[in-house]
Amino acid sequence: MNLTLKIWRQSGPDDKGGIHTYQVSGISQDMSFLEMLDVLNEQLNEKGEEPVAFDSDCREGICGMCSLMINGEAHGPEVTTTCQLHMRSFNDGDTITIEPWRAEPFPVIKDLVVDRSAFDRIIQSGGFVSANTGSAPEANSVPAPRDKAMRAFNVATCIGCGACVAACPNGSASLFVGAKITHLGELPQGQPERWTRVVDMVGQHDHEGFGGCTNIGECAAACPKEIPLDVISQLNKDLRTALANGH
Amino acid sequence: MAGSTLHDGLTPLNEPSVQKSDDAHGYYTLGENIVDPVAPTGPIADRWTTRKFENRLVNPANRRKLDVIIVGTGLAGGAAAATLGEAGYNVKSFCYQDSPRRAHSIAAQGGINAAKNYKEDGDSTFRLFYDTVKGGDYRSRESNVYRLAEVSANIIDQCVAQGVPFARDYGGLLDNRSFGGVQVSRTFYARGQTGQQLLIGAYQAMERQVAAGTVQSFTRHEMLELIVVDDGTGPRARGIIARDMVSGEIETHLADVVVLATGGYGNVFFLSTNAMGSNVTAAWRAHRKGAYMANPCYTQIHPTCIPVSGEHQSKLTLMSESLRNDGRIWVPKKKEDCDKDPRDIPEEDRDYYLERIYPSFGNLVPRDIASRQAKNMCDEGRGVGPMVGDFRRGVYLDFADAIKRLGKDAIEEKYDNLLDMYERITGENPYEVPMRIYPAVHYVMGGLWVDYHLQSNVPGLFVSGEANFSDHGANRLGASALMQGLADGYFVLPNTIREYLADGPFEKIDESHPAVVEAKQNVEDRVAKFLSINGTRSADSYHKELGNIMWEYCGMERTEEGLRKAIDLIRELKADFWSNLKVLGSADTLNQSLEKAGRVADFIELGELMCIDALNRRESCGGHFRGESQTEDGEALRHDDEFAYVAAWEWGGDSLEGGQPVLHKEDLIYTAIEMKQRSYK
Ligand SMILES: Cc1cc2nc3c(=O)[nH]c(=O)nc-3n(C[C@H](O)[C@H](O)[C@H](O)COP(=O)(O)OP(=O)(O)OC[C@H]3O[C@@H](n4cnc5c(N)ncnc54)[C@H](O)[C@@H]3O)c2cc1C
Ligand code: SF4
Ligand code: FES
Numbered sequence: 009m010n011l012t013l014k015i016w017r018q019s020g021p022d023d024k025g026g027i028h029t030y031q032v033s034g035i036s037q038d039m040s041f042l043e044m045l046d047v048l049n050e051q052l053n054e055k056g057e058e059p060v061a062f063d064s065d066c067r068e069g070i071c072g073m074c075s076l077m078i079n080g081e082a083h084g085p086e087v088t089t090t091c092q093l094h095m096r097s098f099n100d101g102d103t104i105t106i107e108p109w110r111a112e113p114f115p116v117i118k119d120l121v122v123d124r125s126a127f128d129r130i131i132q133s134g135g136f137v138s139a140n141t142g143s144a145p146e147a148n149s150v151p152a153p154r155d156k157a158m159r160a161f162n163v164a165t166c167i168g169c170g171a172c173v174a175a176c177p178n179g180s181a182s183l184f185v186g187a188k189i190t191h192l193g194e195l196p197q198g199q200p201e202r203w204t205r206v207v208d209m210v211g212q213h214d215h216e217g218f219g220g221c222t223n224i225g226e227c228a229a230a231c232p233k234e235i236p237l238d239v240i241s242q243l244n245k246d247l248r249t250a251l252a253n254g255h
Numbered sequence: 256m257a258g259s260t261l262h263d264g265l266t267p268l269n270e271p272s273v274q275k276s277d278d279a280h281g282y283y284t285l286g287e288n289i290v291d292p293v294a295p296t297g298p299i300a301d302r303w304t305t306r307k308f309e310n311r312l313v314n315p316a317n318r319r320k321l322d323v324i325i326v327g328t329g330l331a332g333g334a335a336a337a338t339l340g341e342a343g344y345n346v347k348s349f350c351y352q353d354s355p356r357r358a359h360s361i362a363a364q365g366g367i368n369a370a371k372n373y374k375e376d377g378d379s380t381f382r383l384f385y386d387t388v389k390g391g392d393y394r395s396r397e398s399n400v401y402r403l404a405e406v407s408a409n410i411i412d413q414c415v416a417q418g419v420p421f422a423r424d425y426g427g428l429l430d431n432r433s434f435g436g437v438q439v440s441r442t443f444y445a446r447g448q449t450g451q452q453l454l455i456g457a458y459q460a461m462e463r464q465v466a467a468g469t470v471q472s473f474t475r476h477e478m479l480e481l482i483v484v485d486d487g488t489g490p491r492a493r494g495i496i497a498r499d500m501v502s503g504e505i506e507t508h509l510a511d512v513v514v515l516a517t518g519g520y521g522n523v524f525f526l527s528t529n530a531m532g533s534n535v536t537a538a539w540r541a542h543r544k545g546a547y548m549a550n551p552c553y554t555q556i557h558p559t560c561i562p563v564s565g566e567h568q569s570k571l572t573l574m575s576e577s578l579r580n581d582g583r584i585w586v587p588k589k590k591e592d593c594d595k596d597p598r599d600i601p602e603e604d605r606d607y608y609l610e611r612i613y614p615s616f617g618n619l620v621p622r623d624i625a626s627r628q629a630k631n632m633c634d635e636g637r638g639v640g641p642m643v644g645d646f647r648r649g650v651y652l653d654f655a656d657a658i659k660r661l662g663k664d665a666i667e668e669k670y671d672n673l674l675d676m677y678e679r680i681t682g683e684n685p686y687e688v689p690m691r692i693y694p695a696v697h698y699v700m701g702g703l704w705v706d707y708h709l710q711s712n713v714p715g716l717f718v719s720g721e722a723n724f725s726d727h728g729a730n731r732l733g734a735s736a737l738m739q740g741l742a743d744g745y746f747v748l749p750n751t752i753r754e755y756l757a758d759g760p761f762e763k764i765d766e767s768h769p770a771v772v773e774a775k776q777n778v779e780d781r782v783a784k785f786l787s788i789n790g791t792r793s794a795d796s797y798h799k800e801l802g803n804i805m806w807e808y809c810g811m812e813r814t815e816e817g818l819r820k821a822i823d824l825i826r827e828l829k830a831d832f833w834s835n836l837k838v839l840g841s842a843d844t845l846n847q848s849l850e851k852a853g854r855v856a857d858f859i860e861l862g863e864l865m866c867i868d869a870l871n872r873r874e875s876c877g878g879h880f881r882g883e884s885q886t887e888d889g890e891a892l893r894h895d896d897e898f899a900y901v902a903a904w905e906w907g908g909d910s911l912e913g914g915q916p917v918l919h920k921e922d923l924i925y926t927a928i929e930m931k932q933r934s935y936k
Contacts, residue, residue: 020844038564038682046569046795053793053848058840061847063353065530067570069676070451071357092679118502118845125474129356132466136459137418141338141745144409144416148373151427161420161445164452168356197418 009035009095012103013048015060025116027105037096037160040188041084042067042074044095045106049193061212067091069232072167075174076120077107082171082230089169089232109174113181124170127184133212135188135196136207150196153214161192163187165233172227172235183227185209186239189246203250210247265298265926272899272922278815279871282822286917287902289547291706295398300380303402306707307750318343320760322510323752324495326478326537328355330450330737331514331720333457334744334884340464342749344756345639347508348461349473349497349851351532351537356458356495359518359530360740363450364575364673366434366442367737367821369407378439380404385928386437387735390621391700391728392877392893393930394550394901396923398707399726406746407738411443413745417456417907421445435576435622435733442734445674453737457744473508475500477850478537479778481513483713484770486762490545492716493764494771496778500850501902505778507766511759512715515541516744519699519721521554523858524810525802527696528560528573532854538703539857543631546711547903547919549724551861552869554730555878556811558625561680562640562649571695574652574681575671576733578623579618581657581666582690584609586637586650593639597651602710608632616935623730623878623891624935626694631889633693640691653689688763694811698736700727700878701865704903704921705839708751708861709743712903717752719743724901729877769787785852786896790835794852797832799877801825801855801862809866814882818870825863830911832859864904864916871918874898895930899923 010033018025039047042064049059065073069092078084084093097103106120114122152160158209164187172183189206192198198205214220221240228237283322290292295302313321321344325336330349336348350358367714370383383404388395411429415421421443422430434442445452464470480496494509520535521527542548559574576923585607587593592600608628610617640649658666663686667674674685681691702725703711703718710717720740727735764771808814808821832855840846875884875891876898884892901921 028768036565036567039567040569040680043567043569048722050793050795053837053839056839059848061845065352065357065532066359067360068572070448071352071359071361071530072354073357090678092676094679094682096682114931121845123354123501128356128462128465128472128474131459132462136463137416138463139416139460140341141334141413141460141749142409144412147371147412147415148428150415153425153427154423154425157420157423157427157801160418161422161452164420164445164455165448167451191420192418193899195418195420197416206666 009034009037009098009100011098014103014105015120016107016165017060017119020118020164021115027252035095037094039095040067040091041078041093041095043092061121063121064091065202070167072169075109075122075169077109079105082109083173083232087232087234092175092196093191109170111179114170114173126218127168127170127181128183129216130181130209130212131188134201134208135192137192138201139197152196156194160191163235163239164191166235167233169232171219171230171232175226176219177224177226178222180221181213181225181235182221182240182243183231183235185213186243188234190239192241193246201255202246203253206243206246207250207255210243267793268925268929269895269899271924272895272897274897276873276897278873279319279867282867282870282915284907284915284917286905286919288920289919291396291921293707295707299401301396302398309558310750312752313753315343315757319345321345321756322347323509323512323514324508325349325514325516326495327358327518327720327722328458329358329360329516329518329720330457330459330724330740331744332338332514333358333454333461334741335514335516335719335748336470337460337464338623338745338749339752340467340469341459343469346464346470347473347510348470349476349478351477351500353474355461355472355474356455356734358454359533360737360798361451362530363737364447364573365577366432366444366449366734367410367453367741368441368734369411369443369738370404370539371408371411372443373429374440376439379443382933383407383441386725387732388728388928389931389933390732391730392921392933393728393895393925394876395726395728397925397927401927402747403726403739403742405758406742408620409746410741411739414453414456419445419452419456421452438730451598451739453741457741473497479540479853480774481541481716481858482507482509482771483544484764484768486764489714491714491761493761496774498778501845503846505775505782507771507775509764509771511525511761512717512755514717514719514748515703515722516720517703517722518822519895520858520861521696523801523862524565524805525798526568526571526806528557531570534857535861536854536857539861541703541711541713541716542547543906544713545906546713546716546863547905549701549704549869549901549903550729551701551829551865551904552809552872553700553729553878554696555622555698555700556626558622558694559652559692561677562691562693563643564641564681565643566613572676573697573911574677574690574692576622578652578670578673581661581669582618582652582654583607583656584618584650585654586639588634590636593637593647596699597639606637613935621731623880627811627880629694630693649691649693651689653690654685655689658686692840698731700725700729704901708754709748710751710755715755717748719748721868727799729879781853783847785836785838785849786842788834788836788838790837792835792837794836794838794848794855797828797836798851798855798858800828801859804828805862805865809862809869812880812882813869815870818866821866822863825859825866826910829859829863831854831913863910868902868904871902874896
């Protein structure tokens with residue numbers, strides 16, 4: 009395959025940045041999208057041009073490190089991560105536009121790499137169960153209903169990639185926060201801190217500059233882990249209960 | 256010595272080995288034998304309890320004054336940071352990713368072992384201990400392994416308390432499965448994402464401590480040097496030099512103690528199931544500063560991975576071992592059938608080779624055996640799938656029988672996410688066409704040498720998780736790496752590091768100390784060097800070439816001739832790297848080519864040591880198969896009389912300048928388990 013790539017290049021946080029156009033050839037259908045970018049980078053290196061910076065680590069869809077807006081869609085056209093997107097989803101001769109996540113709380117560091125540390129700070133504000141090492145009771149002493157445990161697991165699969173934010177016209181991280189609230193809220197171990205957790209996490213979310221949720225649903229459509237929109241209803245419900253009870 | 260009693264009244268069951276062969280003659284120097292200076296004594300089941308009691312405590316008021324650096328935020332590092340933060344120490348945590356939650360532990364699929372015996376199927380601490388020592392082909396220390404089995408049950412309690420959503424049965428209690436051919440059900444799991452869920456538990460616990468102010472988190476920071484200072488009481492690890500990967504700044508971080516939890520070095524093979532950034536740099540820098548590297552040649556090659564599809568492949572993807580429970584592995588009997596549609600090959604023309612060679616274990620033989628037989632089939636020219644180089648590198652893993660027997664729905668429910676991932680990567684539907692699999696590098700049992708306290712031979716440098724030479728001997732059982740990472744991080748290290756810290760705080764040093772200045776200068780010089788060579792080849796191209804050499808000569812089968820050749824090739828590659836590398840961009844911004852160059856430089860030196868270690872060990876054990884040491888029917892042959900020891904290598908200088916590594920042997924003596932040859936026929 010031969011492709012035309014229009015890629016956002018930005019030398020650092022303070023640079024204005026802009027789109028550059030590159031041709032790449034010799035791409036096979038079996039390559040992943042990021043392997044295609046590896047090929048481009050090898051070619052750029054040969055020509056003496058600095059390779060394009062982009063994030064990735066596991067390259068199997070689980071670490072949440074990779075990102076990229078591909079033709080305007082977070083993680084590209086399929087319901088998966090960019091690292092698991094393969095070139096068979098594209099055609100010979102295509103032009104592909106590649107940009108970083110765009111959201112105020114995710115500033116660009118360089119080219120396609122952004123700073124997502126705001127997500128860590130949201131977790132710090134309350135996304136945990138306070139259980140010091142060594143203080144745990146026997147694991148089976150507190151059974152957890154299977155359906156609730158399954159729901160907790162399903163939403164705990166969030167990889168913290170930030171696609172939901174990038175896809176949302178308001179730049180809201182409600183899907184990410186809702187996933188954590190639901191994960192811990194469905195389990196008996198998460199109950200003692202349930203109400204302070206939601207208040208604190210939402211407070212930090214707003215403080216970081218993420219936008220409010222207006223129920224557009226682009227987040228869930230872009231989410232590679234198919235976190236369902238109903239975690240946001242859960243988030244709002246828990247928040248209302250918490251506030252009503254003076255937390 | 257066997258038969259007589261040790262000083263603690265126990266009877267050793269084996270003699271120390273005496274090496275007769277010397278294949279690596281000329282490549283190394285023989286140093287003095289070593290022992291674990293803090294090895295516990297007494298009955299095996301009491302050793303850890305006694306030690307926890309004996310190790311000194313640190314007064315809570317003093318803990319705040321003690322600085323602990325932990326490099327790595329995987330299960331081993333994240334769990335340790337959380338626990339030491341809770342205890343009140345002043346922790347600084349480092350990782351190269353943009354968040355601690357992305358450490359490579361996140362990718363583990365299958366599960367975590369624990370001797371809970373919830374199924375009343377006869378499991379016990381002793382059985383888990385026994386299975387682990389045997390599975391490791393009797394090349395691990397029995398005290399360490401026993402402790403691992405002992406704390407395994409606490410891990411599950413801790414994780415559940417944190418909200419890790421393990422699989423549960425209809426009564427709401429925890430479910431288990433059996434894994435990797437063991438006969439009891441002791442593997443706890445969270446669908447195919449166990450590592451992710453465990454790591455998120457550790458990450459959340461650690462972030463809680465960040466909020467509490469006991470842990471400071473440095474993300475996108477790469478450790479590039481260990482600082483060792485002699486304050487008059489002998490050399491001690493006192494800090495690290497790290498590069499802020501965003502600003503490019505070279506920073507100095509000082510502390511009372513340094514913990515490396517930096518994971519494994521499987522990426523020395525270029526293609527592996529490890530994350531792209533997994534590296535040996537932290538461990539290798541420590542090695543160059545005096546820390547011994549133990550059993551570097553012990554690598555685990557996992558039998559069920561998606562085969563290489565072409566030249567540009569950047570990594571390999573694991574397909575969980577659990578698939579072997581229902582899938583049948585075969586290749587065509589006739590070479591000319593290899594490019595046919597497998598569905599057109601009649602039953603009588605298929606060779607279900609594992610079932611044929613190992614009738615009692617069949618498709619469930621241990622990882623090393625399944626891997627080597629797949630390679631044998633492909634070497635015979637009976638591999639399937641596309642040609643990569645001159646070979647087809649793949650064998651079939653076929654679900655047709657299982658689908659017939661159990662129905663498609665049942666298979667879907669068990670393996671859906673894996674089979675989906677397979678289809679996404681290969682574009683083939685495994686419900687219709689047999690899957691193609693091939694072995695890939697997955698894990699390393701080798702790593703920095705540590706004593707029973709997880710302290711290396713450099714005082715004040717502790718090593719945990721996959722980065723240490725670990726409790727797995729020459730081969731690791733499935734679902735035991737997660738167990739070890741969390742055992743080290745939550746329960747072992749916090750109870751051993753206090754014995755060291757009880758002597759602290761150590762004398763304050765500052766950035767102007769000559770040893771600190773020198774360490775920083777070395778890093779700056781090295782960075783400048785990479786940027787100034789200005790040759791023609793990318794770091795990536797060197798990495799690929801190194802990977803090819805390692806895979807060819809130090810992979811699933813190793814021979815004397817091949818290893819010698821590999822050492823020559825690696826030395827040539829190293830010389831070329833330092834004269835012909837090309838790294839563009841600058842040092843003062845994010846520069847991924849520069850990061851890569853540093854990692855590849857260290858992988859090249861590690862690769863050479865792995866080959867020397869493999870050359871010296873003229874026996875087949877666990878993941879290390881030496882062509883010269885096999886039975887008549889091609890099975891691995893161990894030589895306990897010669898090699899029942901840990902090979903701990905000391906850095907002896909750059910080989911291009913005539914340096915040679917120094918080999919120190921630590922004898923392995925068993926008192927609780929008798930050594931036997933493994934047999935799976
Ligand atoms: C695909 C796959 C599946 C697996 N499945 C299982 C399984 O089912 N069960 C099981 O028991 N085991 C499994 N394993 C093995 C297991 O996942 C690992 O051995 C284990 O997670 C390693 O944990 P760790 O904490 O030692 O290191 P890692 O999780 O690798 O963490 C290393 C940390 O060190 C940091 N780091 C490294 N170098 C530097 C540096 N120079 N500077 C700063 N930071 C650095 C990284 O940022 C990271 O935070 C699997 C492995 C793979 C590859
Ligand atoms: S909710 Fe989905 S899109 Fe958002 S961070 Fe989690 S996995 Fe990514
Ligand atoms: S690189 Fe890990 S999810 Fe894409």
